[in-house]
Amino acid sequence: MRRELATMAVEQWGVSVVLACRAFDISESCYRYEPFLSDESALIADWLESLTQARKNRGFGLCYLYLRHVKGYRRNHKRVGRIYCESELNPRIKPRRRLNRERPDPLHPPVKPNQIRSILMADQLWNGRTLRTLNVVDDFNREGLCIDVDFSLPAERVTRCLDQIIEWRGQP
Numbered sequence: 001m002r003r004e005l006a007t008m009a010v011e012q013w014g015v016s017v018v019l020a021c022r023a024f025d026i027s028e029s030c031y032r033y034e035p036f037l038s039d040e041s042a043l044i045a046d047w048l049e050s051l052t053q054a055r056k057n058r059g060f061g062l063c064y065l066y067l068r069h070v071k072g073y074r075r076n077h078k079r080v081g082r083i084y085c086e087s088e089l090n091p092r093i094k095p096r097r098r099l100n101r102e103r104p105d106p107l108h109p110p111v112k113p114n115q116i117r118s119i120l121m122a123d124q125l126w127n128g129r130t131l132r133t134l135n136v137v138d139d140f141n142r143e144g145l146c147i148d149v150d151f152s153l154p155a156e157r158v159t160r161c162l163d164q165i166i167e168w169r170g171q172p
Contacts, residue, residue: 002024002025002026003024003026003030003031003033005024006020006021006023006024006026006031007020007031009023009024017031041079041083044067044073044079044080044083045083045086045087047067047071047073048063048067048080048083048084048087048089049087049089051063051066051067052089059090060080060081060084060089060090063080063084063089064077064080064081064084067080109139109140110139110140111140112140113138113140113141113143114138114140114169114170114172115139115140115172116138116139116140116172117136117137117138117139117145117172118135118136118137118139119134119135119136119137120133120135120137121133121134121135121153129151130151131149131150131151132149132150132151132152132153133147133148133149134146134147134148134149134153134158134161135147136161136162136165138169145165145168145169146161146162146164146165148161
Protein backbone atom coordinates (compact mmCIF):
# COMPACT_ATOMS: atom_id res chain seq x y z
CA MET A 1 0.00 0.00 0.00
CA ARG A 2 2.78 2.41 0.91
CA ARG A 3 4.65 1.52 -2.26
CA GLU A 4 1.66 2.53 -4.38
CA LEU A 5 1.36 5.84 -2.49
CA ALA A 6 5.04 6.58 -3.04
CA THR A 7 4.70 5.74 -6.75
CA MET A 8 1.71 8.05 -7.05
CA ALA A 9 3.62 10.88 -5.32
CA VAL A 10 6.56 10.50 -7.70
CA GLU A 11 4.41 10.33 -10.85
CA GLN A 12 1.75 12.97 -10.08
CA TRP A 13 3.59 15.57 -8.01
CA GLY A 14 7.10 15.12 -9.31
CA VAL A 15 8.60 14.35 -5.89
CA SER A 16 11.98 12.63 -5.88
CA VAL A 17 12.09 8.91 -5.16
CA VAL A 18 14.25 9.42 -2.06
CA LEU A 19 11.83 11.97 -0.58
CA ALA A 20 8.77 9.83 -1.38
CA CYS A 21 10.37 6.77 0.22
CA ARG A 22 11.23 8.72 3.37
CA ALA A 23 7.72 10.20 3.56
CA PHE A 24 6.02 6.83 3.33
CA ASP A 25 8.68 5.00 5.39
CA ILE A 26 9.77 2.43 2.81
CA SER A 27 13.20 1.57 1.47
CA GLU A 28 14.26 2.45 -2.04
CA SER A 29 14.78 -1.21 -2.85
CA CYS A 30 11.15 -1.84 -1.88
CA TYR A 31 10.08 1.02 -4.13
CA ARG A 32 12.07 -0.30 -7.09
CA TYR A 33 11.12 -3.96 -6.58
CA GLU A 34 9.36 -5.54 -9.52
CA PRO A 35 7.78 -8.94 -8.93
CA PHE A 36 8.82 -11.55 -11.47
CA LEU A 37 7.70 -15.08 -12.36
CA SER A 38 4.04 -14.12 -11.99
CA ASP A 39 3.22 -16.16 -15.12
CA GLU A 40 5.00 -19.14 -13.55
CA SER A 41 2.98 -18.63 -10.37
CA ALA A 42 -0.20 -18.75 -12.44
CA LEU A 43 1.02 -21.96 -14.06
CA ILE A 44 1.72 -23.49 -10.64
CA ALA A 45 -1.71 -22.40 -9.41
CA ASP A 46 -3.33 -24.07 -12.44
CA TRP A 47 -1.38 -27.29 -11.81
CA LEU A 48 -2.36 -27.30 -8.15
CA GLU A 49 -5.99 -26.59 -9.03
CA SER A 50 -6.13 -29.51 -11.48
CA LEU A 51 -4.41 -31.83 -8.99
CA THR A 52 -6.82 -31.05 -6.17
CA GLN A 53 -9.84 -31.28 -8.47
CA ALA A 54 -8.78 -34.77 -9.53
CA ARG A 55 -8.36 -35.99 -5.95
CA LYS A 56 -10.01 -34.03 -3.15
CA ASN A 57 -7.98 -35.61 -0.35
CA ARG A 58 -4.59 -34.70 -1.83
CA GLY A 59 -2.82 -32.22 0.44
CA PHE A 60 0.08 -29.87 -0.15
CA GLY A 61 2.79 -32.48 0.38
CA LEU A 62 1.47 -34.86 -2.26
CA CYS A 63 0.85 -32.00 -4.70
CA TYR A 64 4.40 -30.69 -4.27
CA LEU A 65 5.89 -34.17 -4.73
CA TYR A 66 3.83 -34.62 -7.89
CA LEU A 67 5.04 -31.29 -9.27
CA ARG A 68 8.63 -32.11 -8.38
CA HIS A 69 8.84 -35.68 -9.64
CA VAL A 70 6.28 -35.85 -12.45
CA LYS A 71 6.23 -32.29 -13.83
CA GLY A 72 9.93 -31.68 -13.16
CA TYR A 73 9.33 -28.42 -11.24
CA ARG A 74 12.49 -27.89 -9.15
CA ARG A 75 11.64 -24.65 -7.34
CA ASN A 76 11.29 -23.83 -3.67
CA HIS A 77 8.60 -25.70 -1.77
CA LYS A 78 7.76 -22.56 0.24
CA ARG A 79 6.68 -20.79 -2.91
CA VAL A 80 4.45 -23.67 -3.93
CA GLY A 81 3.04 -23.74 -0.40
CA ARG A 82 2.27 -20.02 -0.51
CA ILE A 83 0.44 -20.41 -3.84
CA TYR A 84 -1.39 -23.47 -2.48
CA CYS A 85 -2.61 -21.53 0.56
CA GLU A 86 -3.51 -18.40 -1.44
CA SER A 87 -5.63 -20.54 -3.76
CA GLU A 88 -7.43 -21.95 -0.68
CA LEU A 89 -6.94 -25.53 -1.79
CA ASN A 90 -6.55 -26.92 1.72
CA PRO A 91 -8.50 -30.17 2.06
CA ARG A 92 -11.36 -30.33 4.54
CA ILE A 93 -10.37 -31.97 7.81
CA LYS A 94 -12.89 -34.65 8.65
CA PRO A 95 -14.06 -34.64 12.26
CA ARG A 96 -13.27 -37.73 14.25
CA ARG A 97 -16.04 -40.23 14.60
CA ARG A 98 -17.00 -41.10 18.11
CA LEU A 99 -17.41 -44.73 18.93
CA ASN A 100 -20.77 -45.74 20.27
CA ARG A 101 -19.89 -47.75 23.32
CA GLU A 102 -22.41 -49.68 25.25
CA ARG A 103 -22.54 -48.82 28.88
CA PRO A 104 -21.79 -51.70 31.18
CA ASP A 105 -24.54 -53.12 33.33
CA PRO A 106 -24.77 -51.36 36.67
CA LEU A 107 -23.16 -53.16 39.58
CA HIS A 108 -25.66 -54.90 41.80
CA PRO A 109 -25.06 -54.58 45.53
CA PRO A 110 -24.56 -57.85 47.40
CA VAL A 111 -27.64 -59.20 49.20
CA LYS A 112 -25.87 -61.53 51.67
CA PRO A 113 -22.46 -61.76 53.33
CA ASN A 114 -19.55 -63.54 51.68
CA GLN A 115 -20.81 -62.71 48.18
CA ILE A 116 -18.40 -59.97 46.97
CA ARG A 117 -15.02 -59.02 48.41
CA SER A 118 -12.79 -56.04 47.63
CA ILE A 119 -9.02 -55.97 47.89
CA LEU A 120 -7.37 -52.57 48.33
CA MET A 121 -3.61 -52.04 48.21
CA ALA A 122 -1.13 -49.10 48.22
CA ASP A 123 -0.36 -46.11 50.37
CA GLN A 124 2.50 -43.68 50.87
CA LEU A 125 4.29 -42.25 53.89
CA TRP A 126 4.95 -38.56 54.46
CA ASN A 127 8.54 -38.92 53.22
CA GLY A 128 7.48 -40.52 49.90
CA ARG A 129 8.29 -44.11 50.83
CA THR A 130 5.64 -46.53 49.59
CA LEU A 131 3.73 -48.59 52.10
CA ARG A 132 1.96 -51.71 50.86
CA THR A 133 -1.37 -52.55 52.44
CA LEU A 134 -3.56 -55.57 51.82
CA ASN A 135 -7.14 -54.99 52.93
CA VAL A 136 -9.75 -57.62 52.17
CA VAL A 137 -13.25 -56.27 52.82
CA ASP A 138 -16.64 -58.00 52.58
CA ASP A 139 -18.82 -55.62 50.55
CA PHE A 140 -22.13 -56.59 52.19
CA ASN A 141 -21.42 -55.66 55.78
CA ARG A 142 -18.10 -53.76 55.29
CA GLU A 143 -16.31 -56.24 57.51
CA GLY A 144 -12.51 -56.24 57.31
CA LEU A 145 -11.46 -59.84 56.79
CA CYS A 146 -7.70 -59.25 56.55
CA ILE A 147 -5.42 -56.28 57.06
CA ASP A 148 -1.73 -56.75 56.28
CA VAL A 149 0.74 -53.83 56.20
CA ASP A 150 4.44 -53.82 55.28
CA PHE A 151 6.97 -52.08 53.06
CA SER A 152 6.99 -55.12 50.81
CA LEU A 153 4.22 -57.66 50.30
CA PRO A 154 5.45 -60.63 48.27
CA ALA A 155 2.95 -62.70 46.29
CA GLU A 156 3.42 -65.69 48.61
CA ARG A 157 2.31 -63.60 51.57
CA VAL A 158 -0.78 -62.33 49.71
CA THR A 159 -1.81 -65.85 48.65
CA ARG A 160 -1.25 -67.14 52.20
CA CYS A 161 -3.55 -64.40 53.55
CA LEU A 162 -6.25 -65.14 50.95
CA ASP A 163 -6.01 -68.90 51.65
CA GLN A 164 -6.54 -68.21 55.39
CA ILE A 165 -9.68 -66.20 54.61
CA ILE A 166 -11.00 -69.03 52.37
CA GLU A 167 -10.41 -71.55 55.16
CA TRP A 168 -12.15 -69.31 57.69
CA ARG A 169 -15.09 -67.92 55.63
CA GLY A 170 -15.18 -70.04 52.44
CA GLN A 171 -14.94 -68.87 48.87
CA PRO A 172 -17.13 -65.94 47.78
